[in-house]
Amino acid sequence: MVIKLYISSESANKTIKKKQQTILDRLTTRGVPFDVIDICSDVEAKKFMQEKCALKTGKTPLPPQVFSDEEYCGDFEKFEEYQEDNNLDVFFKLVTNGVDAEAEKTDEEKEVNVEKAETPEKAKVVEEDHEKEDAEEPAEKIEETSEEATDTKEEPVPTESA
Numbered sequence: 001m002v003i004k005l006y007i008s009s010e011s012a013n014k015t016i017k018k019k020q021q022t023i024l025d026r027l028t029t030r031g032v033p034f035d036v037i038d039i040c041s042d043v044e045a046k047k048f049m050q051e052k053c054a055l056k057t058g059k060t061p062l063p064p065q066v067f068s069d070e071e072y073c074g075d076f077e078k079f080e081e082y083q084e085d086n087n088l089d090v091f092f093k094l095v096t097n098g099v100d101a102e103a104e105k106t107d108e109e110k111e112v113n114v115e116k117a118e119t120p121e122k123a124k125v126v127e128e129d130h131e132k133e134d135a136e137e138p139a140e141k142i143e144e145t146s147e148e149a150t151d152t153k154e155e156p157v158p159t160e161s162a
Contacts, residue, residue, distance in 0.1 A: 068093035091095040
């Protein structure tokens, strides 16, 4: 899952530029993978953004607009609401029904995320998550092994003494 941030690089409106930068900064500090799509240089992306946003909001959208893959998340005002409630994971659709979307990924998907990490810090965070999972696994195996060992104990055979 990749967050897509639709921006305008040629906007003279300082408010729009500030809003775009605020979302960019938040995504970067949280270590969320994202793509920036400049609607000034990509006419198809601009049409896509306008159509999807208009369907959800009923009004003509201005950048920045946020999507999770192809699913519309919201505009800056919606972003601010979720930020104030400390629910940006929900806004960015990183959490589904209270379950962390990252936790639902397979090991292969997580390894791909480590490879895509832009900075060593991001890679370290993902690797630490893998280590935590690996550390929990042996404890379960030890318990299974000890249960199997108790099931296979044999009764002592009495020996005859002369």
